[in-house]
Amino acid sequence: MILDHLAVAGTTLAEAAAHLEEALGIRLGPGGAHARYGTHNRLIGLEDGLYLEAIAIDPEQEPQEQPRWFNLDRFAGPARLSNWILRSEDLEAGKPLLPPHAQRHVAMQRGGLKWLMTVPADGLLPYDNLFPAVLQWQAEPPAGKLPQSGCRLTRLILSHPEAAELQAALDRILADPRVAVELGKPAMMAEFATPHGPRVLR
Structure with missing residues (x-):
């Protein structure tokens, strides 16, 4: 498995984006919405094929499934770096290597992007949410198509x-x-x- 991206969470998407932009001195590009968990994001590319994501609950969406991923239902306080995400070429084969609590995966879609991703049933990843989520892209990874930050x-x-x-x-x-x-x-x-x-x- 390899590193795919990092996520900054906030009580609002504006707060998450502002925190990321101020910390790195960059401007985020657009993103989209995740209907399954009622969240939305903004993205920016990094060097080495990685990217950064600002994410928050979308007040204009009712989630199809709860608890939300990334433990966002219980998020409080200032925006901060909250999660990191690995990429696997074969998530099903790799799941036995993960802690049992982190082996459940769901199918996700946002626009033309499709992926599988590990999301515990309670939304909280092991080790106080510090263990990485793991995804498998079912389309071309988005990092190369994103606005680039030079970071x-x-x-x-x-x-x-x-x-x-x-x-x-x-x-x-x-x-x-x-x-x-x-x-x-x-x-x-x-x-x-x-x-x-x-x-x-x-």
Whole structure:
């Protein structure tokens, strides 16, 4: 599995987008709506085939399924980096490598994009939502078609009181030197090289 994208959540999409844009000094492109979970997003491309997503509950949509993904039903406080998402070429084959709670997957669609994605029944991913969701694109991944930011992810740092257990779970599915796990309170931080110099997204 490989890194696909990072998500910044907010109580509103405007707050999530503003937080991301201010942190990195960039402007997000457009996005769309996710009818299944009643959310909407905006996107921007990164170097190395990755992208960033700002996401929030869409007040104009009634979700078809709850709880919502990314634990958004329980989101509170300021906008922040909330989730990271891996890509698999064969999600079904890879599911036994995931923690049992993270093996449930759903079919998603937004416009011409179709994908399968792991979404726990309660919406909360393992390790206080710090374990990655995993998707399998059923169409061409969107990253190459997005407006580009000129930013490159250099490091993703996950902090958790069960750091050793989280690291062991990640070692089963990912080999990416940019991803580091540290002992501490649950938190996530990403470091970027940007046209404005090094920036941090929390």
